[in-house]
Amino acid sequence: MLAVGVCHGTAHQLAASPIEAFSLRGTQLLVKRDDRLALGSGVSGNKARKLLALEAMSPGPSLIGSFGGHQSNAMAALAAVADAHGARFLYFTKPLPRWLAAAPSGNLERALSLGMELVELADAEYASLFGAGGGVLPAVAPRPPAALLPPEALWLPQGGAAALAEPGVATLAREVREWWQPRSGRLDLVVPAGTGTTALFLARHLSQTSAVTVWAVPCVGDGDYIEAQMLALDRCTGGAVGTNRKALPRTLAMPGGAAHHFGALDGEELAMWQEAARAGLDVDLLYAPHALRVLFDTLLSHERAGEGDATTLYLHTGGLEGVESQLRRYRRAGWEV
Incomplete structure (x- = not known):
């Protein structure tokens, strides 16, 4: 069951997350507050959408497997859902840095405290199984061999890139559609x-709502990478992008289209995070600062002010x-924060 969270829910449905306005860089920015969502397992935000179906599964899996980085939000979220189901959780990752292995912190510490079984693989083995930066895409990464992951395990690719995430994201699409229906003009939904x-799943479930355009801001790699990833996931989950291009989100990247180095320390992104905090909008430090910078340099730039009638969410x-x-x-690294 889903416990009472900031937005209440039941086992099969989340209450709609609120939409709030923030004044940022002289612009009123509308924000869909999925950070307010919470499942009974404690999973919040976007992962509450992606893992809604898994948490509601009854009976639940006895063993879950996944892979990814040492401080992945998805790792911590899956550990919480596995713990709620009383299931084992095997997580495959590259070797931990010595300092982190000696004193686990952040998401790693939380996941381990919930019983996650960490499986460290040598860099070469990890790359051969799951790709390494431009190799195998998470959506199509095969499950590990039975010697590493028993056949009965439920396998979830990195970041929850699987069909199991679609039902929860479909509820988000419905919320956006119902909120926008009585309004006029176009809506740019930035993700x-x-x-x-x-x-991808938002665009799929909003494809018949012509007034809404879903924009994906690549926070890992560049536009080519994110488009390849979404196309691969679409094929794996029975999509129809080949016959309906609106089912694929549009890509929104920095002018010039340079790849974004995910997780790299960046003074401009730290400044964006601090600016959002001063406006009363608390966000993460990995995705949101980059996405907000891209948004203000593109759709909300001064050069485009007054163009069209689109509202940005x-x-x-x-x-x-x-x-x-x-x-x-x-x-x-010496930053004063």
């Missing part, structure tokens, strides 16, 4: 994107549980 899972995907570990990284 920070890692694997592109949320953006930014999706707050949560991830606040990882902020403190990111701030520690900035402090270790």
Whole structure:
């Protein structure tokens, strides 16, 4: 069952997250507050959407497997859902840095405390199984061999890039559609994107709502990577992008289209995070600062002010549980935060 959270829900439905306005850079920015969502397992934000179907599954899986980075939000979220189901959770990752292995912190510490079984693979083995930066896409990464992951395990690719995430994201699409129906003009729905899972399923379920355009901001790699990832996921989940291009989100990237180095310490992104905080909008430090910078340099830039009648809605995907570990990284690097 879903426990009472900031937005209440039942086992099969989440209450609609609110939409709030914030004054940022002289613009009123509308924000869909999915960071306010919470499942009974404690999973919040975007992961509450993606894992809604898994948490509601009855009977639940006895064993869950996934892979990804050492401080992944999805890792911590899956650990919480597995714990709620009383299931084992095997998580495959690259070798931990010595300092993190000696003193786990952040999402890693939380996931381990929930019983996650960490499986460290040598860099070469990890790359051969799951790709390594431009290799195998998370949406099509095959499950590990039976010697590593028993056949009965439920396998979820990195970032929840799987069909199991679609039902929860479909509820988000319905909320947006119902909110926008009595309004006029066009709506630009802007989504920070890692694997592109949320953006893809949103576009799929809003494809018949012609007034709404879903924009995916690549926070990992560049536009080519995120488009390839979404196309791969679409094929894996029975989509029809080939016959209906509106089912694929549009890509919104910095002018010039340079790849974004996910997780890299960045003074401009830290400044964007601090600016949002001063406006009363608390966001994560991995996705939102980059996505907001792109948004203000593109759709909300001064050069485009007054163009058309589009309203912009930014999706707050949560991830606040990882902020403190990111701030520690900035402090270790000499930043004053």
